Amino acid sequence: MDYKQFKVDKDIQIKLFKSMLLPRMIEEKMLILLRQGKISKWFSGIGQEAISVGVASALNDDEYILPMHRNLGIFTTRNIPLHRLFAQWQGKASGFTQGRDRSFHFGTQAYRIIGMISHLGPQLGVADGIALAHKLRNEKMVTAVFTGEGATSEGDFHEALNVASVWDLPVLFCIENNGYGLSTPTNEQFKCEHLADKGIGYGMESHIIDGNNILEVYTRVRTLAQDMRNRPRPVLLEFKTFRMRGHEEASGTKYVPQELMDTWAAKDPLDNFKQFLLKQDIVNKESIEEFQKDIQDKIDSHLQMAFNEDAIVPNESKELSEVYKTFDFKLIEPSIHTKSIRLVDAISQGLKQSMQRYDNLVIMGQDVADYGGVFKITEGFINDFGKERVRNTPICESAIVSAAMGLSINGMKAVMEMQFADFASTGFNPIVNYLAKSYYRWGEHADVVIRMPCGGGVAAGPFHSQTNEAWFTKTPGLKVVYPAFPYDAKGLLATAIEDPNPVLFFEHKGLYRSSYQEVPVDYYTLPFGKASLIREGASITIVTYGAGVHWALETLDTLGIDSADVLDLRTLQPLDIDAVYSSVRKTGKLIILQEDSLFGGIASDISALVMEHCFEYLDGPIKRVGSLETPIPFNSALEAQYLPKDRFAVILQELIAY
Template identity: 70%
Template sequence: MESRISQNQAINFNRNNLSGEQLIFLYQAMLKPRLIEEKMLILLRQGRISKWFSGIGQEAIATGVTMAMNDDEYILPMHRNLGVFTGRKIPLYRLFSQWQGKASGFTKGRDRSFHFGTQEFKIIGMISHLGPQLGVADGIALAHKLKNEKKITAVFTGEGGTSEGDFHEALNIASVWDLPVLFCIENNGYGLSTPTSEQFRCEHLADRGKGYGVESYIIDGNNITEVYTKISALAESMREDPRPVLVEFKTFRMRGHEEASGTKYVPNELMEEWAQKDPIENYRSFLISEGLLKEEEDKQYRDTIKAEIDEHLQKASAEPGIEVNQTNELNDVYQVFQNQKFDPKGKTEEIRFIDAVSQGLRQSMQRHEDLVIMGQDIAEYGGVFKITEGFVEDFGKERVRNTPICESGIVETAMGLSVKGMKSVVEMQFSDFVSSGFNPIVNYLAKVHYRWGQNADVVIRMPCGAGVGAGPFHSQTNEAWFTKTPGLKVVYPAFPFDAKGLLASAINDPNPVMFFEHKALYRSIRQEVPTEYYTLPLGKAALLKEGKEVTIISYGAGVHWALETLEEQPDIKADLLDLRSLEPLDVEAIYASVKKTGKVIILQEDSIFGGIASDIAAMISEECFKYLDAPVKRVGSLQTPVPFSKALEEEYLPKQRFRTALQQLLEY
C-alpha cells in the first residue's frame, strides 16, 4: 500500500502489508515503555529509584526488533532498550523490584538498572563497559550454528560503543565464522555529551560493515513500521542463510545520557527538530489518519497500561528490602560444583608435562561433545606448542577453531557459548597476551554468576613463565592479576600428573578457570601418568616432602627449584607444599604445616609486591602467629619486567635468592 503522511506527521509510514491488528499491536508495544519511563522520571524525582537512563524517543527500535524476533531467540539490549524487556512480557513488578534493588528483581540487589540477564526471557543484559555483549552475541550465535538451530541473535550498541575494540572484534569474528548476529547500532547523536562529529569520520556507521565483509543497512529508527518490517525480513533471511548483518538506526536521545546529565550541550534547534519526529506521537497520528485508532481507544490503551504500572509498582514497593546475608553473598560468587571423581587407575606411561596437558584436553573433548576449543593457530598448526596437534583430524574444525587475533572477542564468544549451555577452552597463545582480553575476564566472566546466576563455563589456558629467554612480552607469570578477582578460579600445576587431572576438573567445573601452564616445564619435566581419564580436585595442595624444620610453600616452576635445593641439601628437613590451586586455596594444608614447623618460606616466580605470596604471608601472620618461631619469609623475582638475556634472566628469577633466604630462615 502507498505511503501516507498527514500534516501532523513528520515521519513517512508505510503499512507494508501489515494488518490493522498488527499496526495497533506495534503502537501498544511502543506505548508501554514510554508510559513506564514517564512514571520512572517521577519516581526518580521522588528519590524512589537511584538512576535512570531514558530511551524516550527511541522506542520504535527496541520494540520493532523485539517484535520481529522469535521468543526463543536471544536479545542483548542496553540501557535505553526498555521495549525489549516489555516486549518479552517480563512482569513489571520484577522490573520495578530490580530498579529498587529488591529480591524479586534479577540480581538480588547486586546490580542496578538493566545490568542483568534472564534465561527465562532470553535476554542477556549489558555491563557498563558496553562492548563485551557484542562478542557474547557471537558466542550465542555460534552455539546456534553448531547445534544446527535456525535462530538469530540480536545485540544492541550505541554509536559511542562502535569506537570500542570489542565492536570491531565482534564484527570480524561474526564475519569470518558466518554467525547469524544482528548488530543493532542506535545512532542517537551523542555519547553522553560528545557529538558524533567528534566520535567518527565515516558518513554512516553502517559503512563500517564494509570493512568486515558484513552487509549493512540504514533504517529510520523512529519509524516503527520500517523497523519492524525490515528487521522481520532480515531475521527470516538470516535464519535460512546464517550470516551477520549490521543495521544502523538513525534516531535521537531526547533526554540526558542519564537524568543527572541533562541536555544543555544539545542545540535547541536540534532538540526541536527531533521532537517533531517523536516515534509515538507521529505513529499515533498515522493510525488516526488511517482510521485504525480513535481518541477514546487511545485513552483506553493508556489507562490500561497505567493501571498495570500502578498495580505492579505497588507490589514492588510493598516488597521488603534485601536482607543482608554474608553467607549467601559469598556462596553466590561461584556456581555450586560437586566434582565428579574419577580416580587415577590403570596403565601409566612416562610423559612430559606438555603431553599430559594435550592428553587431558583430548580426553575431555571425547567426554564432552559440546566442548569447543578456540585459539590462535590451534587447528591444523596444532598451536605454537603443538598441544592440539592432530585435534582437527579427530574433532573437526567446528570444535577446534582457529581464531582471529582478538583475545577480548574470543573470551566474550566463550561466554556466549556458556549462555547456551556449552563448554569452551580458550588458549592464550602466551599468558602475556591475556591483557588484550582482560576486561571480559575480570568484569564479565568473573562477576556474571554473582550478578544474575549465569555461569561462565570457560577455561582459559595460560602458557606462562620465564626461564626460556623470551623477554618481557612472552615470559610473565601473571596469576596475581586474577587471584585478586572474586569469581575466577586459578590453577597452576607443577607436574604432568597434576596437569592432566586438574585440567579435566577445570573443564568439568562450570565456573571460569584460569589454567596456568609453565612453558619451561613443558618439555623438561616427565612423570608416570595414567593413560585413562581421571580428575583431581581443585583447591587441594600436595605435600611433596615432610619435615619438622620449615615449611616451604610454592607452585609452578618454584616447586622444582625448591625440590632441587632440598636434594642438594638433604640435611634440611622441610615440609614442601605444592599449592596446585591458588583459588580456591588449600588454607587448611598451609596452616597445618605452619603449626607443625613454626617457620615458613613462600617461593613464587612472580615479583614479590602484590603477589599471592604476600596474601598467604598475611594470612599466616593473622591466623598462626603464636605458632611462628620466625617472621614469614617471601621470595620472588626482581621488581622489573622479565629481561631477555640469559644472564639478566637468571638474576631476575629468585632461584638462587631462595637458597640464601632458606638458610637465613633456618638460622633465625
C-alpha cells in the first residue's frame, strides 16, 4: 500500500493512526459483549476504519456528516463521549435515543452528526437540504453523506444526486463499496464497472479512492473539501474497500470465497498503516503499546459507566409526551380589516405573509417558481423572494421531502408543495419514517409543512383526486390539517409554518375557487386541535371536514333540517375529540362524513372513540358515510356515484328518524 506519495505531517499521521485504533479496539470489545449478550446487535466496520476516520478528520468539526452502520470512526473522531455510545448500544437512558432505537440510528447536533434510518436512502436527500441551507446563508461549508454500494440501487440515491447536481450543492456523496449488500455481491447489483461512473449521468465530478489507505482518504477528501467550500458543487466518491465480517454478526460470511477474504485481510488499513509508521520511525512498538493501553483504559472506564447506569423504567406519559416537539402556540388575533377572497387566495396570502415573516423559510415544489404552481398559489412569489427561496424542483418527491428535513436540521423552515396529494406516495418513506419519527427517536424536530392539494369533484381521475389523509393520521409524529374555509386555511397555514413539527396541510382542489369568505387582510394564527361548531341543533351531530362540511350544510338546507350540530374538525391530528363528545352527549346521535373511502378512515376511529366514551348517551347507531371502496373514477357520473354526498342525505334522514 503506497503511503509515501501523500505528504502529511508526522503528527497528523500519528493522530490518524490513533483515530483508527480507537474504533477498532471498541469493535473488538463489542464483539465480546455481543457474545456475552450484553448488547443485542452489531454491524462491524472492521477493515473500513480508514474511510470514516479519514473523512471525519478531513472535514471541519462544524460541518455535518451523515454516517451509516459501519462508520463508528466518525463518531469517535468527533470525540463523542464513549460512555454515551456504550449506553446507546445497551438501550440506556443516557444513550442518544433513550432506548428508543439502536446501534447508529441517531444523530447529535452537538457533534454535527445526523444518523441514518434503516431505509438508508432518505439521508442522501437530507444532506442536500443541509447543504442548501449553508449555500443560502453563504456559508462556505461542506456536507458529507455516506451510503453503501447496495443502497446506490435505491431511487433516493439517484434523486439526491440529481438534486445536488442541479442546485450545485456542496455535498460529498461517499459510497463505501465493500463488496456485498448483506450477501448479494456487487455483480448482482449493478452492471457498471465502477460506482463512480454513475456521476457521469448527473454531470457530477467523481473519484475512486482506495478506502483502505488512510493517507489517501484524508488527503484527497481534505483537498476536495477545501475546493468545494470556495466552488460549491457535489462530488461523488467511491471508496474501494471490503466488509470483513457479516452484514451484522448473526449473518456471518460463509457466502464469501475464502481467497477473497484473504486478499482483503492483507489490505487491512490499520495493520498496514502501523507497519508503515514503524518502518518510517514515526512510532515504535513501545509507543503503540502505550496508545493501546490508554485506549483500553478509556474503553474500560466508559463501559463501566454505562454498565453502572440503571436500566430504563418505562414511563408511559413520558413516551407519549415526546412524540412531538413542544410547540408554544401564540394566538395572533386577526385584524378587523377583511376582504372576500377564495380559498386559493387565502392560502397564497398566508404563505406569502409567512415568507415575509420568516426570512429562513424556503418553498420547494414542482413548477412553484416562474409558473406559480399548477394552482397559481405561488404566482409572483419569485419577484418578492427570489428563486433561491422559491425553488422549482426536479420530479423527485422523496428527495425533496428529505431535503426539507435537511433544511430544518440546519436551522431553516421548509414548505414543500406536493403538486397533488396523490404524489405523496412517492415521498411516503421519508414522511412517515424520517420526518415523523426523528423527534421521538433522538430529539430532532422537523420544521416542515407539506402542502397537499387533494380531493375529487373535478373529474381528475384516480391519480389526481385522492383525499388520502388516513395514510398519515395513522402515523405518530405527524400533524394533519384539513381546512374547509378560507378563514381557517389562512390562519391554520400560518400556525403550521410556525409549528416545529411536520405538518401535512390538505387543501381541497374543488374548494380552491368555489369557497369564498371574508378573511382578515393581515397575518393571524389559529390553534390546532380546536374544532369549529358551524351550526347548532339538538337532534343530531354531524362531524366532518374539508369538502364534507360544505356537503353537509348544503344537504341540511336542501332537506330543511335546522336542528343539527355541524362540527368542522379542521385538524385531524391533533383531533378535537372532546368537542365531538360534548355534542354527542347533547344530541344523542352521530353521523360522520368523510370524502375518503370508508374503511380505515378517520370516521372509523371517531366512531370507536365515541362508542368507548359516550355509549350511554347514544339514542341510535353511529353512522359513517364515505366514498365507495374503489379508486376514484374519472367519468363525472361515476365520480358522483363514488363520492358520498348523495348517500349522506339518505343516511342522515334515516338516523334522524331512528
